[in-house]
Amino acid sequence: MSQIMAKREKISKRILVIGGDGIGPEVTRWGKRVLETVAEKYGHAFVFDEGLMGHAAIEATGNPLPDDTLEKAKRSDAILFGAIGHPKYDQDPHLKVRPEQGLLRIRKELGLYANLRPIKLFDELLAASSIKPEVLKGADILFFRELTGDVYFGEKKKADDGSWASDLMIYHAYEVERIARKAFEAARLRRKKLCSVDKANVLESSRLWRAVVQQVAADYPDVQCTHMFVDNAAMQLIRDPLQFDVILTANLFGDILTDEASQIAGSMGMLASASVGDGTGLYEPIHGSAPDIAGKGLANPLASILSAALMLQIGFQMQEEADAVLRAVEQVLKKGYRTVDIADKHTENSMIVGTDGMGQQVIQQLANS
């Protein structure tokens, strides 16, 4: 192995680790360990910083995104993030300083306009979904959800007398183009199929979306580009998920479809996501801070480990290294190891592991592969 590796270029990267709140720090620790193991195995130099964000940052500094964290973020090549959120804020909706503000601000400061969410099912976990295994087996979808435009950020108005309220659904051509290019580039490295989801039969903003995607598609003649209405897509995702490779869609539609698709995957505990723009990207599990199990050593670290793999693949173009992490996770699942959230009635008691047990298995598998 060392001989093969010796031929490869040694790459240096600076990575900011933000554990955040709840189970965030305990799972992110294993995502980081995986990156360290990859660096050692492949001879890369990964330098790590640590930063605070969310409730933990509010407690320490009064600010959900301290300047120190933001500065470190800007000089990093990528960010490995855990989760933020604390029950205290749910109980008091009027608190002005809130953990989520940290995440919204870092997205804005770094210009993270594209949210990527891979939905890939490990054969061993097929049974966990409410969808039939024969419908799901082999599903491998990569969502590109636009993250900074749409009706979520358009002008909001309401009548003083409460008789009406409105939100402006608006897209600029440049917003559609930049994420479309990223999605076509990704499709090129996959199965070369891109499905753009809109509601162009009814919405003007969707007609613009479709026109821009069609223009960009002309630059990628090797990628098969199709268009689908969002209501049909919501149905097709559960009817026949294997038809999809890359799905490109707007902020609102993507919010709905990615959550629907997470159920296809059976468990939120297995899904990673990336928020990227033209600079530093942020990689994180889609699960939340899960305060009810925080500190108990029960949380599933695989979504953080898969977030690290996504960073290797998308952020650093290290496909081989990313594949090695995926294979390690697959092997550990094949051996039968499960955290409680992905265990089922067929799981033997002796194979149920905690956060650290699962993390160690993956590291071992990865180091010895």
Added chain:
Amino acid sequence: MSQIMAKREKISKRILVIGGDGIGPEVTRWGKRVLETVAEKYGHAFVFDEGLMGHAAIEATGNPLPDDTLEKAKRSDAILFGAIGHPKYDQDPHLKVRPEQGLLRIRKELGLYANLRPIKLFDELLAASSIKPEVLKGADILFFRELTGDVYFGEKKKADDGSWASDLMIYHAYEVERIARKAFEAARLRRKKLCSVDKANVLESSRLWRAVVQQVAADYPDVQCTHMFVDNAAMQLIRDPLQFDVILTANLFGDILTDEASQIAGSMGMLASASVGDGTGLYEPIHGSAPDIAGKGLANPLASILSAALMLQIGFQMQEEADAVLRAVEQVLKKGYRTVDIADKHTENSMIVGTDGMGQQVIQQLANS
């Protein structure tokens, strides 16, 4: 039976039948036959009119909704509608006079602001869905989708230079209130649970929606009212559909969620819908005109028959009669009769029937029940 029936009031109703295009007329014929059978059996007087709409109406009169049809609609108590649409218009998107205009206009003229879609699974067809039978069994959801407001009808704008485009997502309090009242009334007659779906954590129009629903809920203290974000709802629908009774939602969200839910039911060929306002309501299958099988006698008439049942239940408050139709359909399915669209590998060839075969079975079962 006649003695029991004799005690009940004889009710007179005028029903307009619009077969429309493609398979519309052949399936609607059986919806009408079911209504005739019910009238005979229960001693009601149903008087039927016929009207043209869609492509058939354009061919005959140049108008997708001829005045004659509209006048008949206005003096009817309910409309049984089939489907509209013809491939000719798909091939030429520039044709100015189009079949769908007929449906849009009749909805507008009759003020049909609420679209009702029941998702109820017949045990015999559980296997047809891509969702696991154990997740689905017993699912019984009634959607109320707002039909005349939202981003579909708000102001549309676009830049002359193509640099941006927008649609206004807007709701007026009165639009939310009138459909909310209908949904709460329906929930009262069911399992007394109503889930209102919105995106109030991000959208101003959703916050208005939620506030109005909460006000209306105060008038229905016997109905348990909950609120759910649309992305979560898209996931929960496939994770655990049994948690839902009545789902109330806006036009766009309802468009997406009802199509997703139709996949829960396995086949579009089994689903009915109602569009209602404060006067005459329109009852129709959710399937389209299916030109590829039109005239072949293969189309499944059950969605039209179930649309007739929905008319009895919602339009005429004839719960007993509606239940009799549902039971008849259930019995025919239990005996093993299937049209091709709902047949599977376990269906014996001898039990596969056409449109008329299936229609006759239901009529016979209903008449003899």
